[in-house]
Amino acid sequence: MREYGIVQEQPSVYLPTPELDHLVVTIKNNPNPSAVMNGAALSVPSGAPIKVSSIVANYKRGLLVDILGYGNSNDLGRVVIISSPTKIRVYKDAYLCGEVLVELTSSGTTPVHIHPPTTLEKVEISIHDKNNVVCAGDTLHIVRGDIIRLVDAWTTNRADTDFRINFRGFVGNKSFNDAEDRGYDIDTSHDLIKQYSLNEYGSIFRVEALKGKEGIGSIYISIEEPEIHYLIVEHSDGSKDALSPGAVVRCDGSDKIKILSIVSNVTAKPFINTFISNGHDQPRKLVLPTVLQTPLSSTLLFKRTSHDLGSISFEMPG
Numbered sequence: 300m301r302e303y304g305i306v307q308e309q310p311s312v313y314l315p316t317p318e319l320d321h322l323v324v325t326i327k328n329n330p331n332p333s334a335v336m337n338g339a340a341l342s343v344p345s346g347a348p349i350k351v352s353s354i355v356a357n358y359k360r361g362l363l364v365d366i367l368g369y370g371n372s373n374d375l376g377r378v379v380i381i382s383s384p385t386k387i388r389v390y391k392d393a394y395l396c397g398e399v400l401v402e403l404t405s406s407g408t409t410p411v412h413i414h415p416p417t418t419l420e421k422v423e424i425s426i427h428d429k430n431n432v433v434c435a436g437d438t439l440h441i442v443r444g445d446i447i448r449l450v451d452a453w454t455t456n457r458a459d460t461d462f463r464i465n466f467r468g469f470v471g472n473k474s475f476n477d478a479e480d481r482g483y484d485i486d487t488s489h490d491l492i493k494q495y496s497l498n499e500y501g502s503i504f505r506v507e508a509l510k511g512k513e514g515i516g517s518i519y520i521s522i523e524e525p526e527i528h529y530l531i532v533e534h535s536d537g538s539k540d541a542l543s544p545g546a547v548v549r550c551d552g553s554d555k556i557k558i559l560s561i562v563s564n565v566t567a568k569p570f571i572n573t574f575i576s577n578g579h580d581q582p583r584k585l586v587l588p589t590v591l592q593t594p595l596s597s598t599l600l601f602k603r604t605s606h607d608l609g610s611i612s613f614e615m616p617g
Contacts, residue, residue: 300360310439315357315392316396317356317357317358317392317394317396318337318356318357318396318397318505319337319354319355319356319389319396319397319398320336320337320355320357320397321334321335321336321337321354321355322334322335322351322353322354322355322364322389322397322399323335323352323353323354323355324341324349324350324351324352324387324399325349325350325352326343326347326348326349327348327349328347329345330542331388332352332412335399335413336415336416337389337397337399337416338397338398338399338416338417338418338513338515339399339400339413339414339415339416339613340399340400340401340402340414340416341387341399341400341401341402341412341413341414341415342402342404342412342413342414343381343401343402343403343404344403344404345381345382345403345404346380346381346382347380347381348378348380348381349378349379349381350376350377350378350379351364351366351374351375351376351377351387351402352375352376354375354389356389356396356397357389359451360480361391362375362389362390362391362396363375363389363390364387364388364389365387365388365389365390366379366385366386366387366401367385367386367387368383369381369385373388374380379588381401381403382403383403384400384401384402384403385401386398386399386400386401387399387401387444393505395499395528398543400462401413407506413462415455416455417454417455417456417510417515418433418435418453418454418455418461418508418515418516418535419452419453419454419455419515419516419517419518420434420435420453420455420495420516421433421434421435421452421453422435422449422451422452422506422508423449423450423451423452424439424447424448424449424450424519425447425448425450425518426441426445426446426447427445427446427567427568429567430450434518434569435516435517435518436516436517436518437518437519438503438518438519438520439518439519439520439521440519440521440523441487441520441521441522441523442522442524442525442565442566442567443487443488443522443523443524443525444486444487444488444522444525444567444569444603444604444606445487445567446485446486446487446567446568447484447485447487447520448482448483448484449464449466449480449481449482449483449485449506450481450482451459451481452464452508454483454508454515454516459510461508461510461616462505462508462510462511462515463477463478463479463481463508463509464480464481464506464508464509465478465479465480465506465507465508465509466485466504466506466520467495467504467505467506467507468491468492468493468494468495468496468504468505469483469485469490469491469492469504470492470577471483472615478509487520487522488518488565488603488604488605488606489605491504493605496518496562496569501520501522501556502522502523502524503519503520503521504519504520504522505517505518505519505520506518506519506520512539523564524606525563525564525565525571525606525608526563526564526608527543527544527561527562527563527571527601527608527609528543528562528563528564529541529542529543529562530542530543530544530558530561530562530599530611531558531559531560531561531562531563532548532556532557532558532591533556533557533559533594534550534554534555534556534557535553535554535555535556539559542561542611543611544596544608544610544611545609545610545611546612547611547612547614548611548612548613549614549616550613550614550615550616551616552614552615554588554593555591556590556613557588557589557590557591558573558585558587558588558589558590558591558599559587559588560587560588561573561587561601563608565603569603569604570603571601571602571603571608572581572584572601573585573587573599573600573601574600574601575591575597575598575599575600576597576598576599576600577596577597577598578596578597579599582600585599591613594614595613596612597612597613598610598611598612598613599611599612599613608615
């Protein structure tokens with residue numbers, strides 16, 4: 300392996316963050332146990348005995364239930380008489396991984412009621428005036444240098460507008476970071492803080508909906524680097540070539556080369572600019588399509604804002 304330069308890659312260990320899915324709760328006089336989702340609210344009659352009989356999470360071991368103000372540090376399977384509003388918290392090895400609110404109704408035969416949790420449903424994002432709707436948990440793929448704007452967002456409870464949208468790795472309000480990033484133009488070439496990326500390359504970021512301090516859902520932004528696939532050129536005889544950055548083209552003075560277009564992964568402003576340099580004068584910007592008319596060797600340079608995307612050289616004989 301050393302002789303052939305092979306470096307062994309150690310596999311990474313992935314452990315998902317503990318997260319409660321739902322609790323199975325038994326309430327007296329309720330014919331069937333209730334499945335209460337993480338973040339939901341459970342309304343029960345005052346004085347009703349309840350029992351958390353099961354925990355469903357992304358881990359099976361090390362889970363415990365704490366009904367605040369009742370029982371002890373592990374109330375799983377314990378019958379508790381509810382006389383005041385409380386919370387049922389679930390821990391995985393001391394890590395809080397979920398919570399259910401318990402609300403009271405008047406005592407008597409009032410039925411048990413479960414209020415589903417408010418969670419993020421979708422986020423509307425503009426990329427140079429083109430709007431994209433991204434559902435919770437999904438990923439929007441863009442190219443570095445795209446200017447995006449978080450336009451709006453919706454939750455499963457349309458009447459609830461008391462939440463913020465936080466682009467982790469971007470600060471909209473520079474004087475006071477209120478974690479509300481809707482309405483700001485975000486230049487993905489230099490406005491993002493790499494240390495908040497979800498990977499070491501600074502290419503995946505989380506956009507999170509916050510209700511108070513609690514996260515209620517996320518979407519993800521995946522950023523590709525801008526890249527030129529081909530430069531399409533046409534020769535005097537009508538033939539066309541697809542040239543990649545780094546190519547060197549040898550041609551004679553009688554061949555008038557027409558530069559037609561750039562094929563790249565950039566689909567929104569700012570677009571890729573093309574410059575021509577003869578090695579002596581300042582590079583000059585070109586507007587495509589254009590005819591390359593120069594008796595001297597020259598180089599085409601490609602940039603998107605400050606990003607250098609490579610070059611293609613044309614060499615004349617002699």
